[in-house]
Amino acid sequence: MDFMPFLVVPLWTSILHLDFVKGSFVVDVTQSSYQAEENHNITLEWTFTTKPDTSISSLKVFCILNNGHKYWTFYHLFDGVEFSEDQDKKFSGRVQSDKDGLREGRIRLQLSRLRTEDSGLYLCEVDTGYGHGYNSCRLTVSGEVLVIGSNLPIISAPGDDVILPCHLEPMFDVQGMTVEWSKPDLKPNPSDRLSRVEYVHLYRDRQEVPDMKMASYFRRTELFMDDMKHGNISLKILNVSEEDNGRYRCFIPKLQSRVKAAVVELVVDPNFAKTSTTETPLHFQTPDPQDATPTNGRSRVSVVAVVITFMSVLVVVAFSACFSRCLHQKLNKLSEGKTTQSQV
Secondary structure (H helix, E strand, O other): OOOOOHHHOHHHHHOOOOOOOEOOEOEEEOOOEEEEEOOOOEEEEEEEOOOOOOOHHHOEEEEEEEOOOOEEEEEEEEOOEEOHHHOOHHHOOOEEEOHHHHHOOEEEEEEOOOOHHHOEEEEEEEEOOOOEEEEEEEEEEEOOOEEEOOOOOEEEOOOOOEEEOOEEEOOOOOOOOOEEEEOOOOOOOOOOOOOOOOEOEEEEOOEEOHHHEOHHHOOOEEEOHHHHHHOEOOEEEOOOOHHHOEEEEEEOOOOOOOOOEEEEEEEEOOOOOOOOOOOOOOOOOOOOOOOOOOOOHHHHHHHHHHHHHHHHHHHHHHHHHHHHHHHHHHHHHHHHHHHHHHHO
């Protein structure tokens, strides 16, 4: 073959999201990074400049995976013909291409039954005869992602700002997904078919959607936008009242997981000591719902340790005093005995 991909040269290992342009020819990626779960499917896509009446018979495409240590051949098309025998065994039977998309300047490669070892940098080189270039995207495959809430109720006083904890494990970027917070115990009006239960907070297309929000929560809720890339979807509610009592459900409808939702209970108690306003943390982390240890547990342990130490000292002092008195009495008796003998 006269098509020798330059990808074997170490130069490409340091290239991320770079366009190689020859004249007006450009190879681009529709998405610079992808995240997916193990055992699911994903489609990686590149685009390249086309000309009218372009034929794929002269098209050459060579794609590889680089995980930072070595590279594997992911896909090879030569003069419009796929060469599956050049594909690495780890991808055998798992890659499907869209041949029709090639005529439109699109390289769409679906990778099925994802594995964690599929993570890495995917780079495709394209040669059309009238242009030549390459570009790359990154894929991260993680184990099944679960939505985690809290198994302990969140207790606060009226007027407090509270945080209802909810996050994804393992860490997963949800910035481009829909996040719904609702009150699951509220039901639509059965007499009105057009009625619907509105949301406490709705995040869609990377922004809040206030039009579908319950009026009582207007301008009172917010997500930690900067932390959503780390899987934090906790909800902050400002100035809570007793009307806010109840169960709250955080839900990601398009998450490919067995566990897409979690429930957090909020208790607003007038007898509960009012706390200071909760500020948005710089690097907020959702409390571990499995951790039921009270926040003052360490201080209690310290108090118990001090009490035990103090009592131990008292016992030692008392024992020493008793031993000293007994010894003194015994010495006195011996002294008196010797005096009596000397007198006799």
